[in-house]
Amino acid sequence: MKNKALVIAKTNFRSLLPVYLVAAAVMLSVLIQDGILLILTLFGSNPNGPDNMTVSIGNYLFIIVLAGAVYIPVRNFRRLMNLGARRAGFFAGCAVNYVIMAAAASLGGVALYLTYDNFMVSRLYMGTLDVLYWFGWMDGGAVIAFFRMFAFLLMAAAVVHTLAAMQDRWYGWVTDIVIGAVVSVFVPIAPLRMALLWFLNLIIFHPNAFVQIAACLILACAVYVLNKPILARKAI
Numbered sequence: 001m002k003n004k005a006l007v008i009a010k011t012n013f014r015s016l017l018p019v020y021l022v023a024a025a026v027m028l029s030v031l032i033q034d035g036i037l038l039i040l041t042l043f044g045s046n047p048n049g050p051d052n053m054t055v056s057i058g059n060y061l062f063i064i065v066l067a068g069a070v071y072i073p074v075r076n077f078r079r080l081m082n083l084g085a086r087r088a089g090f091f092a093g094c095a096v097n098y099v100i101m102a103a104a105a106s107l108g109g110v111a112l113y114l115t116y117d118n119f120m121v122s123r124l125y126m127g128t129l130d131v132l133y134w135f136g137w138m139d140g141g142a143v144i145a146f147f148r149m150f151a152f153l154l155m156a157a158a159v160v161h162t163l164a165a166m167q168d169r170w171y172g173w174v175t176d177i178v179i180g181a182v183v184s185v186f187v188p189i190a191p192l193r194m195a196l197l198w199f200l201n202l203i204i205f206h207p208n209a210f211v212q213i214a215a216c217l218i219l220a221c222a223v224y225v226l227n228k229p230i231l232a233r234k235a236i
Contacts, residue, residue: 008085008093009100012072016064019071023063030057034120054120056130058112061105065153068101069160077165081236091231094161095224102153106146114142135204144209151216152203158224165230 034054072094080090109132117128132138137148166175186192203219206212 004086004089005092005096008080008089009096011080012068012076012093012097013100015076016068016071019064019067022067023060026063027057027060030055030060038120054128056109056112056117056128056132058109058117059129059131061108062153062156065098065101065105065157066160069098069157070164072097073161073165074167077231077234078236087231087234091227094227098154098157098161098224102150102157105153106149109149110142110146113138113145136207137209140209147213148209151213151220155203155216155220155223158220162223162226162230165227165234168235169230169233 034057037054077090081087109130113130113132117130117133120128132145132149135148137145140148163175183196186196202215203212206215
């Protein structure tokens with residue numbers, strides 16, 4: 001089972017070439033834009049000067065995790081089943097994919113924040129919009145920031161994967177309607193809005209890093225376990 005899961009995980013990684021290309025294209029376009037702004041700033045030709053803000057390229061690594069969590073269950077499930085893979089192997093292999101992708105995106109995000117973003121801010125006086133800073137994840141240092149981002153991305157991947165996997169069945173459409181209804185009801189009603197804000201604070205902004213990490217990991221496991229009955233009923 002372990003070896004089969006690893007084979008499926010490798011196959012999934014290889015199939016994500018379109019996702020890698022999209023993420024690379026977006027990051028390259030941001031680098032080109034940043035380069036133009038930096039040249040203008042260095043030569044004093046930029047009218048906005050230090051007021052310029054740029055989104056950190058590290059944030060675009062989220063594309064690989066989230067788009068991958070859609071691509072794998074939608075495009076790869078039937079193909080792998082037709083090649084002789086088992087549902088249990090697919091379940092375990094996808095878990096390996098998301099753990100590795102979340103870890104890689106988190107490591108890359110922290111590394112870019114400490115190098116590229118700091119260079120833009122401290123040397124060239126450019127502001128950067130980075131979730132590591134705005135979510136307060138860097139307050140505890142780089143190691144804590146890595147685990148906070150990893151836990152959040154793993155949870156997000158589990159949620160997106162589960163929603164994508166059920167879209168070809170009636171309960172997938174019902175889930176979409178329920179999610180939309182919950183958001184539309186919770187936002188305008190003050191007590192429910194406070195409950196929604198409490199949840200967002202728990203998984204994103206909680207000042208105690210260990211609480212946020214634990215909450216995200218527990219939710220990631222709980223949501224991903226739902227894929228077992230979904231896969232059992234999924235048509236090939």
